[in-house]
Amino acid sequence: MTAPADEVPISADVVTALLAEQHPDLAALPVGRRHSGWDMAMYRLGDDLAVRLPRRAASVGSLEAELRWVPELSRGWTFPTQRVVRVGVPGAVYPWPWAVVTWLPGVPASERPLGVEAGPALGRALAEIHVPVPAGVEPPLNREQSVALAERGPGLASALDLVAASAAERGVRLDRAVADAIWAEALAAPVDLPRTWIHADLHPYNLLSDDGRLGGIIDWADVAGGDPATDLGFLWLSLPPDGLAAAVEAYGGVSAATLARARGVALALAAGWAVWEGEELTIATGWRAMVALGVVR
Template sequence: MSSDITPPVAHPSITHDTVVRLVTEQLPDFVHLGIGERFDGWDCAMFRLGEQYAVRLPRTQGAVRFLQAEMHWVPQLSGGWDFPAPRFVAHGLPSQGYPWPWAVVTWVPGETADTVPLRADAGAAVGRALVQVHTPAPDDAPFNTEQSIPMADRDPKVRERVTELAKEPGPLGETMNVAAALTIWDAALAAREHTEWVWSHADFHGANVLSHDGAFGGIVDWGSMAMCDPAVDLGFVHTLMPRAGVDAAVAEYGRLTGRVDNDFLARARGIALSKCVGVAMSPRPVTTAMGWRGLVALGAASTA
């Protein structure tokens, strides 16, 4: 299995008992809240800390820089956001056998949109949230090695995965339409490249967007944020909701920014294809299902 679709193994020190000891030692005023359920993302593990907070710990050495970037940039950028997102309330140091920095963040309630997809009527709210995120990025903003790159750099992997996914149906009998997928991809490659770098979440898929019974509930996990083409996050919206919702998100975003034209749409659809063919190959069933839903929303696959 390709390493970029299989989560890395977490450091063995990350346990409930370790987190209890870390909080007791370094943040004793929080101990009475109690350490609760564990949630593992790609880069960080989180443990509930009472009702209002969570302890966030990098799972690997490579993920430390993502937490550090999040701690540095999110407080500077989030002042004008009116959608729910985690806020940092405390920082911790290596100890108790855990080798890296860690943090306490506010807990944002909701189900992730990979398990409870957003409804189409959530599209406009998503578009408005991305307008707030997409402010001009400075020269020292992080460069994301997967999402800040030219479209052409994605080409071999996308074509390989389209071909691979065409060999077997998806979990609900979805089938890849190779001709449609490659038409989308060729249009993305032919589109004029962007000329504006904006702050981007850069990992805006269903595991990082929250749902309240299908309504937009907020955005979490900002560790991959970077300077990107503004079309990147709009492409990821295909993993969140049906096609009508994607169209509504793009329309609202375009209305508020003036950024959406045919080249923007072609790039966004190319980004969507690139992301969805990757997550559709995940060994995690909920992620696989999200990838195939996104391919259907994109028109690159059809249902049985």
């Protein structure tokens, strides 16, 4: 699946024009290379900053949610993450809100995988993120990750069929019985935690690797309320098995029910990534997670 095209012109010249118009004290800083995700474009600005801009109209609300909630939620966080430095508004050359954030060194964990040593730091980071949503507060709803576990079932079944059909090409096979058992256990597990804040997109592209150590967590555009088991499920995509165990231990107090739900989320994510139509890095990550879950041998 190919990422959608920009719906409006976005370039280094656009970034420079926006800065000159709204934050002229930053306009002389050199604009670096572009980094593109599904929803956002990001340009490095000088040595210490970056500019984030929605690429699609559908992503504007995500940036607005990030700007609304993350500065407040992050006050007590001790892990490296991007901080909002300036907020931009629609301008003459760009129609949507945008932001200047701090730049973090490192490379995406999709390119340089996290090692076992990253597990404890990532587990502690998730424990800091997963603060219960206060009564009376309505957090953003993530249509993919704030859902009940059972809603992932149809997509999982279709993905597992495709995994089974393509496993032989990779010299492996899908153990459907193991997959079905993981999913059944996840569905049977009670939701034993209150709704918390979650990152909701904690895959390796949104984690920075510093030679295998956790260099930071980025891209809070999908921040939402949900089951903390959702973020924990992403760990199977991002860590080797020993690192995963270390993350869960450092997180602390993970019940058997929460771990079962996390494994169910991990299974749905891994199967979907394994049959992704696009970048091989994404596909390979899904297959590795399926092996770690014990459903592919």
